[in-house]
Amino acid sequence: MTPEKLAKARILVTNDDGIHAPGLEALIEIANQLSNDVWVVAPEFNQSGAGHSLSITRPIRARDVGPNKVAIEGTPTDCVLYAVKHLMKARKPDLVLSGVNRGTNMADDVTYSGTIAGAMEGCLLGLPSIAFSQAFTHDHPIKWATATAFGADVTRKALAAGWPHNVFVNVNFPDVVASSVKGVRVTRQGVRAFGSSIVERIDPRGGAYYWNSYTPGDHEPDDEADVVAIRSGYVSVTPLHLDLTHEATRRKLAAEFEAT
Numbered sequence: 614m615t616p617e618k619l620a621k622a623r624i625l626v627t628n629d630d631g632i633h634a635p636g637l638e639a640l641i642e643i644a645n646q647l648s649n650d651v652w653v654v655a656p657e658f659n660q661s662g663a664g665h666s667l668s669i670t671r672p673i674r675a676r677d678v679g680p681n682k683v684a685i686e687g688t689p690t691d692c693v694l695y696a697v698k699h700l701m702k703a704r705k706p707d708l709v710l711s712g713v714n715r716g717t718n719m720a721d722d723v724t725y726s727g728t729i730a731g732a733m734e735g736c737l738l739g740l741p742s743i744a745f746s747q748a749f750t751h752d753h754p755i756k757w758a759t760a761t762a763f764g765a766d767v768t769r770k771a772l773a774a775g776w777p778h779n780v781f782v783n784v785n786f787p788d789v790v791a792s793s794v795k796g797v798r799v800t801r802q803g804v805r806a807f808g809s810s811i812v813e814r815i816d817p818r819g820g821a822y823y824w825n826s827y828t829p830g831d832h833e834p835d836d837e838a839d840v841v842a843i844r845s846g847y848v849s850v851t852p853l854h855l856d857l858t859h860e861a862t863r864r865k866l867a868a869e870f871e872a873t
């Protein structure tokens with residue numbers, strides 16, 4: 614997309630943290646730096662961890678929050694579908710931006726992420742789509758100003774380069790102030806260092822309940838990985854696609870099955 618086209622682009626903004634999330638305001642700020650035609654359709658409630666889920670057993674309620682701003686009782690995928698197929702069907706968005714998520718979406722976590730899914734859905738609908746996430750440390754203020762300092766430039770540059778229709782872009786911002794950002798690295802989806810765990814708690818009536826949690830670990834020493842770029846203070850830009858086929862294994866299995 615050329616800078617001229619981007620300046621006139623109709624931008625759809627969504628997220629998974631919900632309509633009240635500070636990160637949504639950060640992304641609206643980024644979108645407003647790019648174009649004057651910004652529409653917001655975001656979940657009424659926090660949908661972090663919703664992944665690419667789609668509401669099919671519950672109705673999707675929509676609430677007008679302000680001009681061109683709608684809250685949806687549904688997932689980020691529902692938001693993008695509602696926006697493109699209903700709210701904006703007379704003139705569809707030219708660009709879908711999702712985020713800015715509270716926390717990174719990298720490595721193996723991308724498939725859990727509702728933020729990533731917002732961009733996935735835009736991609737499936739044939740629209741250029743970008744997901745944004747801001748790294749943070751627990752008990753510290755989140756550095757949204759890092760996202761808003763770099764988001765528009767990263768978007769302009771990535772769109773100027775362009776990508777195929779079956780690809781979308783995943784952007785993560787490091788947990789440093791904007792002036793300390795070392796630069797932008799174009800990365801690949803890395804491998805998650807930490808493991809999963811289930812934490813048991815006891816409620817006031819003595820019943821057990823559980824939280825998904827994690828066990829810490831060390832990241833792989835791969836300079837091209839998203840996780841390493843973020844840990845090293847770079848903005849990470851990763852092109853992703855929805856085709857999960859592993860081509861080398863497909864060929865190997867095909868040869869095996871054809872031989873028998």
Ligand code: MN
Nearest residue numbers: 629630661714
């Ligand atoms: Mn989230």
